[in-house]
Amino acid sequence: MSAAGANKGRQDMSKAKPKTRDADATRARILAAAKQEFADYGLGGARVDVIAERANANKRMIYHYFGNKEALFRTVLVSAYVDIRTAEQALELDHLSPREALMKLVAFTWNYYLDNPEFLTLVNSANLHKGRHLQDSDEIIQVSRQYVGLVGKILQRGVDEGVFREGIDPVQLNITIAAIGYYYLTNRFTGSILFEREFMAPDRLKERLEFNIETILRLVGAENP
Amino acid sequence: MSAAGANKGRQDMSKAKPKTRDADATRARILAAAKQEFADYGLGGARVDVIAERANANKRMIYHYFGNKEALFRTVLVSAYVDIRTAEQALELDHLSPREALMKLVAFTWNYYLDNPEFLTLVNSANLHKGRHLQDSDEIIQVSRQYVGLVGKILQRGVDEGVFREGIDPVQLNITIAAIGYYYLTNRFTGSILFEREFMAPDRLKERLEFNIETILRLVGAENP
């Protein structure tokens, strides 16, 4: 009942425990399981016992590797931010026109949220707790600076080429690009009820992405498609 | 210790318990206290005992009036939606030009979130639980239809007068108006850390509202200010 039995319908990920001992692998399994559990139920709703079960590990190991529940959440959160910022940096936008670079970034942000919905609830949970778990993380600030720089560079190129208007704050643009995708997806459940439409239907998703690209292009002053 | 003692630093609202019995007042105090507690800690993190304390009521009364914790959350959530939709309907946008009506709506949405931050975490909590608590609420669907109609009417007037472009989906516009304010404010804690700026500083708030108005006006195709 303890190993095979699914608790509250939560399945473990298909990462079987290795025969031999492997500290790194165990740590990684715990981290992955914690990310899922925290994403599914929030920091308060997540259960340490369930994380251990999902990770196919012992609860004692969680405390051995991460200290306590809050520290585990902190590690999960930082890793989630590092992941998305790393993916963004790999985007190779320099060889594209400013307009196309921006379109690609909007699409990437949208698709990243779509493929990694746990990121959304993790961030929501972090903010419910007033960002406490992100404080004193130099790593986070470093990768965020790179991100702002990325958008700033596209913006500058666009202005130099005369296709974007001047004076746009890269941070405000960043926030807006994130907002128009994030809000739609994180509130997809209440949204589907309130607006009486299936937010996650493929056609609806495509429609929203196109709307978002249009929103951003018009914001920066690029001429219409 | 039970009446005066603040539990985990949560203060009761200054609504003292009346000497005489008053069912409506007690119910209202519980609802207000629950809204605060759920907003502060989410559905999972909220404590029924604390709600009772904050309401200056007995826990037994919560179960008497609302059934259980989830049903209480449902009532809080529906009331929060009804509140914002009611406030929107009182806006009297008909006598304004389409452009000014839209600006006023964007500003109103922003200020409502700012004045009622509990609305943001309540909605986040509802979506963490996959919108389960909003299902089967006809009331919610009714007021939402009115809201979409409100924006649709502004949009139509703008198209008729030739100041807005055609073919904009009122629902997508609605979502976008909400998104650009909601995201900034609900993620103000992580945002302030990531972007190394004080999201809630008065100047920053003003700046963001102006940016949002510009975003929406450019989206609908109104000429620049």
Place this chain on the structure above:
DNA sequence: TATGTAACGCACCAGTTAGTTACTTAATTG
């Protein structure tokens, strides 16, 4: 004043839950 009804409150329970203790087993090293 008697009586029924609904508001109200205390004390408790059964099930959880984060964190710990004491122990076993595998890998590493001199």
Place this chain on the structure above:
DNA sequence: CAATTAAGTAACTAACTGGTGCGTTACATA
């Protein structure tokens, strides 16, 4: 190969936590 270190496990505990049983008190009405 003996000794040391680190990985892993199960049982346990103290503090919670949602929910309830059961009795009390105020008020309306006859």
